[in-house]
Amino acid sequence: MGFLATDARDQIFGILALVKSDWGDSEPASYNDSVQEVYKKVTEMSLREEHRFSLLYLAGITHTRAVLDLPSWVPDFSHDININPFGLPSANSKLQYQAGGMTTSDVFKDLRFTENFLVLKGIIVDKISTYTRVRVAARQESYDEQHTNWWGWATEAYQLAKSCQKIDRFWKAIIAGIDHPSKEMAPSYYEQYFYRFKQIYINNTNHQNMDWKQAHALVSKDKGIDDDIKNAANSYLFAFVDASIGRRFCITSSGRFMLIPEASMTGDLVCIVQGAPAPLVLREADCVNKEQRTFILVGDCYIDGYMEGQGMMCQKFEDIFIS
Structure with a gap:
């Protein structure tokens, strides 16, 4: 993504110049903004105005993050990722998953952005328990005992x-x-x-x-x-x-099979987001306000038995605060 870019913001503005960007009532990103602010504004615009979860599936602490102080829900556009996101369709194919039900414009009306938090509707359905090493490509092998x-x-x-x-x-x-x-x-x-x-x-x-x-x-x-x-x-x-590629095989606390991102840890939570195709792995964050749980986005995941909306049947969505 960074080919011929001399500034970490260049590729973003290059892409924006080629597409119709609907900023709505938000202030458009510009070179007057910091790199962090540009990345955050573009991600927020995509979620709020374009009604897409796509950029969320490029985010998370499991990916290399050269730009410091980014919220975990904002991708670092200066780096490619060594993983195939489950929430994004492959070339010339349509997305098969509907873990969070149908993606409609009404889903995005419930999204909120407050300070550095993305607030969305979700359900915590399971917890990560036991997992394998990470599978890496041949060109990456093998950094340590965590890779295979x-x-x-x-x-x-x-x-x-x-x-x-x-x-x-x-x-x-x-x-x-x-x-x-x-x-x-x-x-x-x-x-x-x-x-x-x-x-x-x-x-x-x-x-x-x-x-x-x-x-x-x-x-x-x-x-x-x-x-x-x-x-x-x-x-x-x-x-x-x-x-x-880039995944661990995992068994959850309830005995389900999963494919999870590299940075996942025992105790991380599996969240189905309303309207989002693939679930997310979240880690509960330390928070001064003990009345409000907050989370860090680790990455996306596959969980057997929940990818076609089954987790939404008898459960209520709650506000999920991701920092």
């Missing part, structure tokens, strides 16, 4: 799921419920694709130190594997590597 490659991640996640004796939903969770290449909700036969993937890729320990592309090339050349089995295993492999 695709093979190590899949193996570790499978063992964690087995320890809870709830393996039946595992196949869906580690691809975030999305197939490949259509990027639609994964059909039930993807469960069989998972077992082909496990058979061909994971059970072969020769792959454990390979980049997934190397392993795929090796499998593709193997004439001893039936083409139908290869195709099934490869479809699942591609869905898996898309969903799991």
